[in-house]
Amino acid sequence: MHYSWIKEDLKLPPTDFDSPTNSAITENPLELFSNFVDEEVIELILNQSNKYAQQKNRKAKKEKQEVNAFIGVLILRGYMQVPRRRMFWEREKDCHNVMITEAITRDRFEYLFSNLHVCDNQQLDKFAKLRPLFTLLNKKFMENSSLEEMHSVDEGMVPYYARHSCKQYIRGKPMRYGYKLWAGSTRLGYLN
Structure with a gap:
């Protein structure tokens, strides 16, 4: 048996990987973020945080817009680091952030920060406080991952x-x- 070599690439049949069904990478950052932190995640945070505040006899109720602003401030804090989170609301030019102060007040942010919960305190194990969020985010990662x-x-x-x-x-x-x-x-x- 004699083989002869040809100088060209092999012709492979097309696979499912050649044309991904969902191209999450081509979306803009806000659309990509909203694939994971959507209404279902916001509702989970909102309901469990309100339940926790009620268990602690705290009056004020949270709303979706406040939770969205709260998450936005947390993301922005990852880019603009200051020694204390309250410094974003100070009047000095080196740390004041207009975008944050217009989105949410300092006291409201602190209130949301102190009442942030994603599970009921009645069901506790090592990761019980984060398990509902982990489960929901894992589901979102699987739904939106590119093939x-x-x-x-x-x-x-x-x-x-x-x-x-x-x-x-x-x-x-x-x-x-x-x-x-x-x-x-x-x-x-x-x-x-």
């Missing part, structure tokens, strides 16, 4: 320095103390 052949799975550390029985210590990591989460990402940087 690709190449995936990378790796661990990521969420820094946490207080006491908790699920906290881990991993020597040699830049963040040695915290929660270890497993994450998959595609070649275009989509994290699920």
